[in-house]
Amino acid sequence: MLTIHAADEVRLVWGSGDSVKGGAVAVEGARVAAVGSLAELTERFPGxxxxxxxxxxxxxxxxxxxxxxDAPTPRERIHAVxxxxxxxxxxxxxDTAELRAAAARxxxxxxxxxxPTAITENGRADLAVFDEKGECMATVCAGRLVHRRR
Structure with a gap:
């Protein structure tokens, strides 16, 4: 299913000043399908x-x-990341087989x-959302929402 992630601001390159106010990223599977304004993407992908x-x-x-x-298990260490x-x-x-296996899973x-990290069309859909304090609100890894702060 195609999902559009929208925020007050979308930064295309990590740490750069290049951003789209009221921007959005369309994600299909593990890839970025498109980047633009929320209005553009909802019109382009109506469902x-x-x-x-x-x-x-x-x-x-x-x-x-x-x-x-630090965490009790390799899975929890990767989840903390x-x-x-x-x-x-x-x-x-x-540096251990267990950590590499948890990362791969x-x-x-x-x-x-x-x-450097960047959001590019057809690139892997690796996204993160940060609040005004710089704390992570959500993480999308290869198109899957893997963390969401409630």
Whole structure:
């Protein structure tokens, strides 16, 4: 099912000033189908489910570039990364078979080094929404909503 994620502001590149006020990202499967204003995307995809993230800034999900958070199990360590708005970890910190397996089960990318993140049409749908305090409200990993703060 196609889902449109909309926020007060959509940042296309992490940390950049390039943004779309009242923007939205259409996600189909694990890929970004389109980026634009909410009005444009709801007209282009009339049957899509719309998820509104009021008060938030939607942008590309982050790469977690430090040690993974402490937690009792590898699954919980990976979930803590997802709750932070990251969908990728560095291989030097995913240093056990159990951590790599937990990452793979959740579509979390294991990278040899950090890289810039961006929202691009036909790119992998890795998105995060942050509130005005910089806290993660939601994380979308490979098109799936994997974290939502209530």
């Amino acid at each position: 899509a489910r719309v998820r509104q993230w009021p008060g938030g800034v939607l942008g590309p999900a982050r790469v977690h570039d430090g040690p993974l958070p 997802l709750k932070s708005g990251a969908v990728a970890v560095l291989e030097e910190h995913a 959740n579509d979390v990318a294991v990278l040899p080094r950090t890289r």
